[in-house]
Amino acid sequence: xxxxxxxxxxxxxxxxxxxxxxxxxxxxPPVNNPPGTPTMVYPGNNELCIDNSVTFTWxxxxxxxxxAVSYKFEVALDQGFSNIQHTISSASTSHTLSLEKxxxxxWRILARDSKGAESAYSTPNQFYTEGEGDSNHLPFAPVLxxxxxxxxxxxxxxxxxxxxADVDGDPLAYDVYFDTGDTPTTKVASDISETSFQVTLAGSxxxxxxxxxxxxxxxxxxxxxxxxxTD
Numbered sequence: 001x002x003x004x005x006x007x008x009x010x011x012x013x014x015x016x017x018x019x020x021x022x023x024x025x026x027x028x029p030p031v032n033n034p035p036g037t038p039t040m041v042y043p044g045n046n047e048l049c050i051d052n053s054v055t056f057t058w059x060x061x062x063x064x065x066x067x068a069v070s071y072k073f074e075v076a077l078d079q080g081f082s083n084i085q086h087t088i089s090s091a092s093t094s095h096t097l098s099l100e101k102x103x104x105x106x107w108r109i110l111a112r113d114s115k116g117a118e119s120a121y122s123t124p125n126q127f128y129t130e131g132e133g134d135s136n137h138l139p140f141a142p143v144l145x146x147x148x149x150x151x152x153x154x155x156x157x158x159x160x161x162x163x164x165a166d167v168d169g170d171p172l173a174y175d176v177y178f179d180t181g182d183t184p185t186t187k188v189a190s191d192i193s194e195t196s197f198q199v200t201l202a203g204s205x206x207x208x209x210x211x212x213x214x215x216x217x218x219x220x221x222x223x224x225x226x227x228x229x230t231d
Contacts, residue, residue, distance in 0.1 A: 034117035035069045036061040038093075038109050043127035046140065048167045052101045052129040056109075057094040058122075063113045072118075073109035075099070079124065079141055080224065081106065102131020104140055104221075128167045136217040139166045142174075145195075147228040153201060154231055161196040162211050162223070170215035178209040184225060201230050 041057040043049055056073060063069050068091075075086040075097065085105070088095050099105060108124040126140050145161035147153050164172055176189035176197045189197045191214070201207070206229045214220040 032067075032113070032115045032117050033064045034119050035063040035067070035111040035113050037119040037122055038071060038111050040107070040109060040122055040125050043107070043125060045125040045127070046165045046167055047125070047127040048130060048137070049099075049127055050130045053096060053098050054127075054129065055094055055096045056088075056107065058109055060093050061111045061119070063111075065113070065115075067113035067115055067117075069111050069113055071109055071111055073107055075105055075107045077103070077105065078224070079106055079126070079143065081108070081124070099129050101129050102137070104128050104138065126165070136170070136215070136219055137167050138219040139164055139170070139172055139213040139215050139221045141221050142211040142213050142223040144226050149226055149228070151228045152231050153228055155201070157198055157200055158228070159196050159198050160209055163195060164211075164213045166213075166215050168215070168217075170217055170219075173214045173216075175212040175214070176209065177212070178207065180205055180207055182206070182208050182225070182227065184208045184210050203230050205230050 038061050039059040041059060043054060058071065061069060070089060070091045072087065072089050074081055074084050077083040077085060086097055104126060106124045106126050108121045110121045111119040128137050142162040142164045145163060147158055160176065166172055173191045173193055174195065175187055175191065177184040177186060178188045178199055179186050188199065206227065208225050208227045210225045211223045212220055213223065
């Protein structure tokens, strides 16, 4: 009887110490890390492509887990990539597209591994394709610097800032439109050469603004509408 009791106690201790063969919880699945962001090579930013058959090239990236990497790049007619003309997936580091002549384009690229993890998009490059007999190209659309899109400004004034470029190297001038609400119609600056303009703000108000870029050959490009608010 004592021997049976001794065996029972040992069995209880064994089970209490994890002696069962259920295997416990399975190990967590391994984390899949995304590849790095590719660096664009051609077309470069503010590039004038003489041939409208454009070979897009970029630097190869590696995956931290050793997975195979492919690339996706987009070509659009606007900086916000809401009007995308081409979306291309490629396992190589180049791809040729035939584009319209005399058009400003924007492109960006990301890397994707074989398990579906994606890098961030690269910063977009803007470029022009040469037109038939063109002697002047329109300026590129302005690029927002500050205030940030849909940001909140706490000060009583704000400096509206942007950048702009012209593939011909023409000098540029700017008209600035600034209003409350969603549609800026009031021109607050005309033909300025600076890429910034200070405005006075009211509290708890939504503002919108845009910039028209003009070169000295009569070409002009209307920028998109940007918004911010005050608290």
